Amino acid sequence: MKGKVKLLTFDATNTLLKLCVSPWKFYANVAEKYGYQIHEDEIKKQFLYTYKNLTKKHPNFGKESILWENWWREIVQGTFEGKIKDNEHIKCIGNKLIQDYKSPKCWFPADGAVDLLEHVKSKCIDIGIVSNFDPRLHEILQSLNLSSYFKFILTSYEIGYSKPDKKIFDSAIEHSKLNLCTDACLHIGDDYEKDYLGATKAGWQAFLVTNNTSGLDVINPLHCFKNLQELKMAIEFQDNFS
Template sequence: MSLRGIKLVTLDATNTILKFRVPPWQYYADVAQDFGFTVDAQQVKTLSLKSFKTIDKKHPNFGRDTICWEEWWRQIVKSSFTGLLPAAADVDGIAKRLIEDFKTTKCWCKAHGSEKLLTLLRGKGISIGVISNYDPRLYEVLTNISLGSHFDFVITSYDVGFSKPDKRIFDYAMQEFKGFVAPSECLHIGDDVEKDYEGARAAGWHSVLVNVDVTETPPACKHVFTDIEALNLAIQHDNFVL
């Protein structure tokens, strides 16, 4: 993969450079068990995904303009256990534990090949950043999994007030670059077709999709890799043009 002319590369966080050690709903069930309750992880999953959509619609961007992000997650946790825990259960205690644990290596690990990718990019003299729809914990997460020092900047939707695929979050990233950079000199790497691939393209950037299920990607997505290691090989062999 040729990166000639690219000055800035940004990466998505969740499911791109960060991976869950276990599915979130399984970890929710594990923590509930620590509090003395047995719940079915698949039921937690169903409730969690539903509550995420409902609460995000009512309080977009982790409640940035309406409620604090911790309360946003408390509501997610409580909804995820609706009908699964007795009324006397310490759901606030479970939520507090989950909010803290999801800053740490208990829940997160580096995506395979992510450090190698960052080293390859740095070796080419490219500035590296993160653009993520995430709450303020992302800085701690990246530090805790020993990736934080690789980045020139980290941008969360919560901090800047708008989320991918909004063009403004990509414009904001260009302002973080030390010096002048044009959209055509920027590349974004992520796992979501709409938020990452199409969002970056609409901002005038190049984009690469890293998604294990490449068979489900639209034909318009030209630069698609099953994982970061496959992307690393393409960069090393310089075998296609953006």
């Protein structure tokens, strides 16, 4: 590492937070409550197709074009297209999914997340969140009793920039209210392009937490960890965190 860390930010999904079940399984469970038996493999195919297309059409959850709630309603509409023809049921399912995905019904802290946050906090290092997410992230973190660890929580929707854009990392430094050089900032995430490359191109230090290391030979092995427990063990022995 290049220097002593004074600001540490985390990605949310698949880094600090994990989904209880896959979206297609959860969507299938909600649809079943309305009387529709749809195999999750069918839902997965249409969910991923709709998500990809809508992300291109309305980037960043529709920040510049539609409300984020309507963005997700279009995801639900596309996911169940041809399978649920009752528009009122589609509307009800969409509203329920939007609400459920704010809660512990859908999310839990990744293994080792709390221990790692406690360790970093004990070093008097400011902690933030930098995530490509809609505004529900605040409620999710609060419902999981994680909010108190963070000096700030930045979502791409609220800031107006998505990782890997340098501007979202610059905004994190502004929100820290610290007079920091970029090399005193460390970002931790699971996505090579959005988290690791995004942070390093912004001048930050970066760690990657992922089980899938295929094609990541270009990363310094000291910057790549399988899980948060492994990461915590590593930083306990680094002077940059003492």
